[in-house]
Amino acid sequence: MPILTAVTSDASDASDASDASDAVLIHRVSDTVGRPRSRPADSFVLHAPLELAARAALLPYCHSRYREVARQRIAEIATRYDEFAHPVPEPAACCYESPAAAAQSLQRGVTTGDLELVDEAATWLGRHVPPTELPRLIADAVVPSLAAAAHGSILLYQLQRVAPRGELTGELLRPLAIELARHPDWNITWPTEVVAGLAPSTPTMLAHAVRATPRLGRPGSDFIYPLMSQVQDCGVARQLLARAVGLSPRDAAQVLLRSAAASMLQEPTDHAPYGWSHCLTMPQAVLGIAHLCADPTFAVAVAATYVVGFRAALGVTDLAEDWAPPQTTLDVAGALRHQPDHAVPAVWYAEPDTYGWIGTELATRASVHPDAHLAKYTLACLDAAAQDRDASRLYLSAAAALVAYWTELDGADLLDIA
Numbered sequence: 001m002p003i004l005t006a007v008t009s010d011a012s013d014a015s016d017a018s019d020a021s022d023a024v025l026i027h028r029v030s031d032t033v034g035r036p037r038s039r040p041a042d043s044f045v046l047h048a049p050l051e052l053a054a055r056a057a058l059l060p061y062c063h064s065r066y067r068e069v070a071r072q073r074i075a076e077i078a079t080r081y082d083e084f085a086h087p088v089p090e091p092a093a094c095c096y097e098s099p100a101a102a103a104q105s106l107q108r109g110v111t112t113g114d115l116e117l118v119d120e121a122a123t124w125l126g127r128h129v130p131p132t133e134l135p136r137l138i139a140d141a142v143v144p145s146l147a148a149a150a151h152g153s154i155l156l157y158q159l160q161r162v163a164p165r166g167e168l169t170g171e172l173l174r175p176l177a178i179e180l181a182r183h184p185d186w187n188i189t190w191p192t193e194v195v196a197g198l199a200p201s202t203p204t205m206l207a208h209a210v211r212a213t214p215r216l217g218r219p220g221s222d223f224i225y226p227l228m229s230q231v232q233d234c235g236v237a238r239q240l241l242a243r244a245v246g247l248s249p250r251d252a253a254q255v256l257l258r259s260a261a262a263s264m265l266q267e268p269t270d271h272a273p274y275g276w277s278h279c280l281t282m283p284q285a286v287l288g289i290a291h292l293c294a295d296p297t298f299a300v301a302v303a304a305t306y307v308v309g310f311r312a313a314l315g316v317t318d319l320a321e322d323w324a325p326p327q328t329t330l331d332v333a334g335a336l337r338h339q340p341d342h343a344v345p346a347v348w349y350a351e352p353d354t355y356g357w358i359g360t361e362l363a364t365r366a367s368v369h370p371d372a373h374l375a376k377y378t379l380a381c382l383d384a385a386a387q388d389r390d391a392s393r394l395y396l397s398a399a400a401a402l403v404a405y406w407t408e409l410d411g412a413d414l415l416d417i418a
Helices: 011-015 022-033 043-061 064-084 099-112 115-128 131-142 152-165 170-182 203-211 224-233 236-241 249-266 269-288 296-314 340-348 352-368 372-387 389-410
Strands: none
Touching: 022 043, 022 064, 022 170, 043 064, 043 152, 043 170, 043 352, 043 372, 064 352, 099 115, 099 131, 099 170, 115 131, 115 170, 131 152, 131 170, 152 170, 152 269, 203 236, 203 249, 203 296, 224 236, 224 296, 236 296, 249 269, 249 296, 249 372, 249 389, 269 296, 269 372, 269 389, 340 389, 352 372, 352 389, 372 389
């Protein structure tokens, strides 16, 4: 897709942009979402930049018949975001001698909880640094943070894959950076005590550590900070992972992301939409930007903490290495109109030469559905399947499980209600 000249617009223009090109529409919505609001973010506002990035990435793979519905979902993000609250005042004009200096100022503001400083630095970075360069500058400040529901890494990861096409503005960093600064003490810290002296480990050691996760249950909340604090504060994360995370992000991804996808498939569906979906999207993002961190091993430890944190709080099933679903008589197209009992086995046993079609079908269903987490998770599964081809059916089946979950919850096929 060609890179277009940036277009500025207000939210009403974005929601009425049905005749605009995809790139112009997405850029207009990006311009709206990049303006922080005067109230602390709720779940929708917090996820809006991530939802926009995910929907933008899925749109090229959506069936042509449903593209206008998918585009409308993107436009609706701007409308809802603008209705949430008035934008904050524009920050005072500032001048940094270099992107590195602005990034240092941003990190200082996040650490001290200085919202004004954070917005000044984030605004400067968003206007002076290409979005694809932002992850390199601020990954170390973002990766440990559990503030903003620990979603900062997802934005940086998605900027690398969507921003090169020209649709997303770097100012998407602004609202998320402010949320990071609201809770400067919400961090994963245990790895700082051990990673410097870590001996090399193996994927097998990490897999054993994940499978050994104890069942602690929910600490009174399903929010990210309590779930991860639970395994950090009681020492479980350090005990399980300190000797298991001394491996490359690529090798760690194979273990951690497969475990996350297996959790979607093998665990009950109670936590499918917001628990097991995050169990994949969060570590995937951290590992995807780990090479930009001063110490990639620290990022591996953070990613592993996410998987252990979700499994400790929400897991009730021991993950089986040789798991496979029972067969179904339905084909994939028919099975995706049903609950996971049919959708998962239909995809699991599909021929590999149909994976491209299956990916398009899943992308289409996620694109037309209003749930942001479904869009994020489907994209994460498609990315994981492309990067770990030996486990393609695992990731495609996991995506099908969440699509079917929503089909069952909505009481209708996702395409029928589009």
